Amino acid sequence: MTMTWYAGHFIYKSAIGQPQTYSFMYFRAIVVMTLVASVLWRRWIRRGPLEWLVHKVITTVVPAPKLP
Secondary structure, eight states, rough: HHHHHHHHHHHHHHHHHHOOOOOOHHHHHHHHHHHHHHHHHHHHOOSSSHHHHHHHHHHHHHHHOOOO
């Protein structure tokens, strides 16, 4: 879910603005929340939302190789 979290952190930062200081506890909470959500998501669903979208586009646009 790397691409999903990368895009998500930009959306999150634009929503909260740019605080002058980030505390270690804030950083730790974000990291723990991200890791827990990723593990739970991965347990039931194979790909992250953006990863799924890219996979769907690629498999739709690029045909599968024909076997001889």
